[in-house]
Amino acid sequence: DIVMTQSPDSLAASLGERATINCKSSQSVLYDSNNKNYLAWYQQKPRQPPKLLIYWASARESGVPDRFSGSGSGTDFTLTISSLQAEDVAVYYCQQYYDTSHTFGQGTKLEIK
């Protein structure tokens, strides 16, 4: 199974500041035949189900604010929040769909400083 490792485990940033979360996969999730990275990002607020933010590593889901962006390829990926808002306090997860284990990272807890 592909192991997904996020860093940091927790992060505190000020309102309006940029926040960056990293995700590393134990093997590449880039599918050569279509040049797509099989990587998604989710946001989970307290007592709510996860919400899809990003898929194909950088495609923003409909309705997601454009301050959220995804980047990276192969084994190293980043979720960036360009200007942190109070409502962005949540736990963020990456997930690979390159193989059937569909593994998630352990999560990164984002708080306001």
Added chain:
Amino acid sequence: EVQLVESGGDLVQPGGSLRLSCATSGFSFSSFWMNWVRQAPGKGLEWVANIKEDGSETYDVDSVRGRFTISRDNAKNSLYLQMNSLKAEDTAVYYCARGARQGTQYQYFDFWGQGTLVTVSS
């Protein structure tokens, strides 16, 4: 509006059984792969199983293989998870989640239910 509503979670003894249901509406259920994802209390997310649009293929995580069975009834727009030989480590909120990609078992999840809590304890 896409809606996924899970039910069936309960307190059950180790070794017991439980059947979870997920009632869906607002989309063409028979056109999508469907998934179960779980989250132990205070922990991260773990994909459990998924099922093809017509129910002809299923996949699951190693830790539940032989104990859990995913199924669906397209006439009722419903997804199920039969859970047998339950263990303490199966304690979690179980989410029903729609697969975003059609025609493949390799899924990310674009809609989620609110979840149902399964507690395995004596």
